[in-house]
Amino acid sequence: MVLLINIILNGLLLGGIYAVTAVGLSLQYGVARILNIAHGEYIMVGAFLTWLVHTKFGVNPLLCLAVAGPAMFILGYLVQTFLFRKLKEKTPTPAEFEGSSMLMAFGILFVIQSIAIFLWGTNIEGYSYLAYSIYLGDIRLSVNRLVILIAALAICLLFYLLLTRTRTGKAIRAASQDPDAAALMGININRMLALCFALGAMMAGFAGMLISLVYQLQTNMGMQYTIIAIIVVVLGGLGSIPGSLIGGFLLGILGAIVNSIEPGLHMAAYYLLFMILLLVKPSGIFGR
Amino acid sequence: MDNNNKLKKIIGPVILVLILAFMISLPLFAQNYTIILLRTILMYVALTLSWVLFSGFTGYTSLATAVFYGTGLYTAGVLNGVLPLPLLMLCSGLISAVLALIIGTITLRLRGIYFAIFTLSSVELIKHVLNWYEINVLGVRGHYVTRVDYGTVYYILLAIVVLILITTYLIKRSRYGLALSGIKSCEEAAVHTGVNATALKVLLFALSAFFIGMTGTVMATGMLYVDSIIAFNLNYSFFPTLMAIFGGMSSMFGPIIGATVFAYLQEYLITRSPDAYMFIFGLVMIITILYLPDGLVGLYVRIRELLLQKAIPQIRRKISGGKHANTAS
């Protein structure tokens, strides 16, 4: 019983991170139709920026949001404006764009990762923050994970409000549902795409900050988070923030279960789950 | 005009044969270092041509190259000393082909990008499971591989490359080449015209995997040691893909040149500054996708057309004294 509760709790704590990881990717694919394989690299950079600012200047890592978020926002904005938008103008069909934008994302992945290796090397880095546990009876709760869960929920909530309550958010959603109609209504589609790509990257930056609180960092860690993000989006549905939360929690609990049985296999389990999901929904895993 | 066309048809094979003759005689006078460098280049040429054999023909971006190459490397480790090299190569080629049949059968109905990410994940899945198996079940990591001298490896790789080129050429000329271009340009129509697209794609995937697996086994003999992490490295999927895109796929020279350039760059930079290599790699990928739709081959064609467009009217003007200059199309 205690084991079960521990698993579920751990799953929920993990799930918070996974949800934030996925929200950005979901937005990018939902609106811009770009399967951003480099998403994990933005997460990695966000994590390293947090680590850097925290260890060099002693800033509270949670406050590093203010660095990691905007930095990734700008990066995302530039990438969309100077690369993906150009590519889209040159690609005749949406299907072709889907393919070539994915390949281009691979190129971006390599560029970002190589710069990161140049700056930070390939060693494992990390710091500890609130690394102690509290006990509720027999149930152990690590404080930093609890903080992460709360922060993740807060970030998702704010992002949700941003998309549903503000004018910009509404414009983005309009653009994603019907680009032509949105353009007719005077919405600048290109700006919306850039904005939404930037917001997705910003969420990746936030996710990186959260991850750096508990996990060790390495410049090659991006791909695994990209895959996790894709799985969560598949589980929770495309373009839906509550869906990402649910998907994140589902995957988190699965991860916690596998971890309690055979810790070495949890990434393998994720990949397996991912491949099965692809196969059972071959018409398109991102069906709305 | 007719003569010109004939010349064009002959010139490609002639160049290839000359290059081949040169390559065969090279170990007689070249330095050891050159042979080692060429070994890497030939390996990437083999991987890239094999990749093009499937992905270039069908239009499906496969990122499974590392699965098959890794299978080749790993099989060499597991069966080291059990089989002589030729049989070992055949064996890992076949294992790779069977893997490809399995992966292909379950995934080739997926749409483009889903096929790509499925194959990508299959690399990681195999790596993680094998790694776990080595650590938790076997208790030992990795396997040793007996060294084979560079010259032999060089010749084997050269033979594999020639084999792939011949295979590609024969398929291109056959009726299946036509069916494959049909699949690439509109699969639904091809299927309704009697082409068994699934079978064709899966078999081609297996054939391409066969070559990749063999290449892996040969290369393992130069590595001395392999484990799951070394063998199933995603870069083996990414590199051939980019090399092919960079070189261009409308001619067999494209992938060869693309692979040669990057293999050389890698050999040069990997010891000095691996991150610089990755950086250039990514940058070139972005630039190629943005500005060179058919890679270097496409660039060459475009430049030639430009020159011809400028040159031909000028020549005509000279010949006819400028009278008919405007009739040049």
Added chain:
Amino acid sequence: MQILQVEGLSKNFGGLAAVSGVDLQVESGEILGLIGPNGAGKTTLFNLISGTIAPNSGKVIFNNEVISGLKPHAICKKGLVRTFQSCKTFPGMSVYQNVLLGALFGSPGKISREQADVETREILEFTELAELSDVPAESLTLEKQKKVEVARALATKPKLLMLDEMMAGLNPTEVAESMELVRKIRDKGITVIMIEHVMKAIMNICERIIVLDHGKKIAEGTPEEISKNKTVIEIYLGE
């Protein structure tokens, strides 16, 4: 003799019954018209018969053989071939190659390359595309592309040819030419089912017409009967 029998064929997309319980028989050698308003399920019916998608229930019998469940390429080899509403030639391939592909792969049994070349040339003559042999398919006009698609289908030596809106988007002269082509095809002994919105063409060349609406067959008969049918008139004139 009946060449095609369709029994209780149904297909749902989510909650939408695109085709529901359709029965139909096609006589060998006839030209059968299939009409109905937009979204009636005509193309879906073609997709079901030709194996593009699998039905939820019902079966298709072609030449006394159940073909539902077979893959499209196998159905094509048996002699049942279709064209597409949104024209699907092979871009990047010449007209000749488009048709040759049909001859090489669609014919029942094995065929030598020489034989395929002969047949391809014959069909290009027959469809009056011979001069365009070497032109890339995608650079042709819509009318010619549709012809290429028909030629490619003919190259597979079909017994039954299903044409999906072959005349949509063509001008009156081109429509007349297409009608002539369909007649010529039938005179070769090939049975034709054609979906068409161009009423003049349908009324002129079809011996029999079937009307679909909301996935159901609502009328069947000769052109005269159909043009007098009250339900059909209501649907076409809107309430």
